[in-house]
Amino acid sequence: MYINKKIGLGLLFCAAVLSCKKSVTQVKEVYFYQPSHFPAPNYVPPSGVEGEELFKIGRELFYDPILSSDNSVSCGDCHKAIAAFGDPGHRVSHGVNGALGTRNSPPLFNLAWKSSFMKDGGINHIEVQAIAPIENPVEMNLPIWEALQKLKNNAHYRNRFYDLYGDTLQSAHFLKAIATFMSGMISANAKYDQVIQGFDAFTASETRGAELFEAHCATCHSGPLFTNNAFLSNGFMTDDAGRMVITGSQEDSGRFVVPSLRNLAYSKPYFHDGSVNSLSEVLDHYQSTTNLKDLKSNIILTEQERTDLLAFLNTLNDPYFINNQNLQP
Amino acid sequence: MAIIAMATMISCKKDNKETENNNTNTITPSMTIHVENVWNGLPLYLNDTVQTLSSKIVFKTLNYYMSNFVLEDINGDFHHISSYQLLQNSNTINDLEIELFDVPSNEYVGLQMMMGVDSLKNVSGAQEGVLDPANGMFWNWNTGYIFTKFEGYYNNGTTSGDFTYHLGGFTGANAANPVVSVPFGADILSTEAGIPQLHILVDWKDFFEATTEIDCANMPTVTMPGMMAHNLSLRWHQAIHFDHVHQ
Numbered sequence: 001m002y003i004n005k006k007i008g009l010g011l012l013f014c015a016a017v018l019s020c021k022k023s024v025t026q027v028k029e030v031y032f033y034q035p036s037h038f039p040a041p042n043y044v045p046p047s048g049v050e051g052e053e054l055f056k057i058g059r060e061l062f063y064d065p066i067l068s069s070d071n072s073v074s075c076g077d078c079h080k081a082i083a084a085f086g087d088p089g090h091r092v093s094h095g096v097n098g099a100l101g102t103r104n105s106p107p108l109f110n111l112a113w114k115s116s117f118m119k120d121g122g123i124n125h126i127e128v129q130a131i132a133p134i135e136n137p138v139e140m141n142l143p144i145w146e147a148l149q150k151l152k153n154n155a156h157y158r159n160r161f162y163d164l165y166g167d168t169l170q171s172a173h174f175l176k177a178i179a180t181f182m183s184g185m186i187s188a189n190a191k192y193d194q195v196i197q198g199f200d201a202f203t204a205s206e207t208r209g210a211e212l213f214e215a216h217c218a219t220c221h222s223g224p225l226f227t228n229n230a231f232l233s234n235g236f237m238t239d240d241a242g243r244m245v246i247t248g249s250q251e252d253s254g255r256f257v258v259p260s261l262r263n264l265a266y267s268k269p270y271f272h273d274g275s276v277n278s279l280s281e282v283l284d285h286y287q288s289t290t291n292l293k294d295l296k297s298n299i300i301l302t303e304q305e306r307t308d309l310l311a312f313l314n315t316l317n318d319p320y321f322i323n324n325q326n327l328q329p
Numbered sequence: 330m331a332i333i334a335m336a337t338m339i340s341c342k343k344d345n346k347e348t349e350n351n352n353t354n355t356i357t358p359s360m361t362i363h364v365e366n367v368w369n370g371l372p373l374y375l376n377d378t379v380q381t382l383s384s385k386i387v388f389k390t391l392n393y394y395m396s397n398f399v400l401e402d403i404n405g406d407f408h409h410i411s412s413y414q415l416l417q418n419s420n421t422i423n424d425l426e427i428e429l430f431d432v433p434s435n436e437y438v439g440l441q442m443m444m445g446v447d448s449l450k451n452v453s454g455a456q457e458g459v460l461d462p463a464n465g466m467f468w469n470w471n472t473g474y475i476f477t478k479f480e481g482y483y484n485n486g487t488t489s490g491d492f493t494y495h496l497g498g499f500t501g502a503n504a505a506n507p508v509v510s511v512p513f514g515a516d517i518l519s520t521e522a523g524i525p526q527l528h529i530l531v532d533w534k535d536f537f538e539a540t541t542e543i544d545c546a547n548m549p550t551v552t553m554p555g556m557m558a559h560n561l562s563l564r565w566h567q568a569i570h571f572d573h574v575h576q
Binding site: 118122123124125126127128131132134135136143144145147148170171172175176179245246248 | 465
């Protein structure tokens with residue numbers, strides 16, 4: 001398995017290097033790759049024939065409501081490609097029986113570079129992340145043991161997994177398939193990425209915006225992932241205890257994982273409860289919040305500076321990602 | 330390079346299948362551990378009514394992990410046997426067999442095991458067999474195994490209700506996966522001829538009462554990592570008893 005991974009990675013790296021030298025296009029055959037300007041991933045899905053098959057089964061499962069208790073809700077219902085895999089226009093999502101969640105459905109991308117999952121970081125490995133929404137009564141409401149039985153009783157999935165592993169289906173098999181598909185949600189083709197790799201240049205406004213970003217935002221929203229994966233508070237408080245639920249530490253009250261700032265144009269509304277509807281309101285918050293627990297200071301910008309900063313943030317939007325056919329049903 | 334890569338991947342897959350076939354035909358256990366759940370020495374089944382100092386107790390669920398077995402030999406050296414076991418008590422089954430393989434040929438005077446799952450397995454993603462997260466012994470919201478799960482009903486004459494104890498947490502001072510020692514007393518367990526049988530008892534009256542009795546009325550639920558789970562897990566040291574060895 002380790003030999004497979006090393007050679008597979010080498011093979012994929014070659015493919016990635018070749019694709020970077022062309023103009024930006026979709027490399028349809030490669031389901032996971034290492035963008036050359038990204039750090040090493042935390043998780044590398046299986047490669048080769050196994051990886052390709054797991055990716056395809058995982059994609060099917062992602063869009064299949066079989067993973068919900070009444071066959072009405074799939075992952076893709078609250079994670080839509082058009083919204084960078086967030087839930088377009090929804091403050092919180094509704095699951096089985098119209099139940100409402102409490103936290104905004106986050107956009108999904110560059111997941112293989114994350115060290116923890118969920119806003120409170122309660123999940124420590126991508127392969128077991130899917131268990132949480134599948135089992136959550138207000139999301140898909142299906143205990144994972146029952147999900148396993150449903151897939152065992154479904155000839156299509158049973159046979160595909162049998163062809164792959166030649167064994168009785170275990171939850172690790174379908175969880176790895178979902179994790180492999182999730183790993184393939186890579187967003188690294190925004191204008192920012194082109195500029196970083198020397199294929200494009202910022203406008204004057206974007207350049208000024210980049211400097212403002214560096215001065216005011218980059219400590220926590222550090223590139224190229226645009227998050228440092230830390231649990232911090234930007235001063236916006238609700239009764240959601242956030243990270244404290246996991247660590248039990250009072251200091252962590254109201255702290256959430258720093259979200260990536262990629263694909264903001266597609267993934268509104270913002271903040272952990274989805275209550276902030278525009279980037280303009282986001283900047284208003286940073287300008288006026290009195291809760292400076294983890295912020296150095298308020299961020300006070302002139303109109304021109306706002307325009308420039310928003311122009312820079314716009315370079316993090318990746319239309320190739322939201323139009324990637326490989327990630328759609 | 331691409332051709333070599335493909336060839337290697339294909340040949341690795343074949344090798345795994347062949348190894349599996351060989352293993353299923355030739356492996357026999359080196360020793361067997363019988364773990365019997367009892368209450369005050371008598372067999373304990375789910376739905377039995379039993380008595381603590383203060384309360385009537387009925388267990389509806391009684392499951393726990395054992396792993397990381399370490400045998401101490403007659404010279405004082407320790408031998409680690411990798412094995413993960415999930416013991417689940419039922420209405421009709423209170424004693425469970427654990428087969429240990431690849432135990433070095435030696436004479437042993439004691440056993441240690443972890444009552445739970447080690448921290449490495451708690452951060453390694455989706456696993457199979459007894460470590461499958463679908464066994465009902467895995468938290469979906471705070472990744473990690475539930476090491477010991479016991480649920481049921483208590484009645485202390487004044488108050489009554491359900492108790493729900495899910496003990497987990499694998500990091501730091503509040504880890505709830507203690508390593509328990511079971512010396513064999515005057516007995517020696519030898520793997521030099523035949524398959525020896527080790528019998529140990531888990532006395533749940535000792536677990537419930539320990540130094541102080543679990544206060545179901547004031548703390549009926551522990552379902553997250555932390556100090557309460559840790560403190561409950563320490564009762565394993567008082568609950569496990571060596572019974573006997575026979576060859």
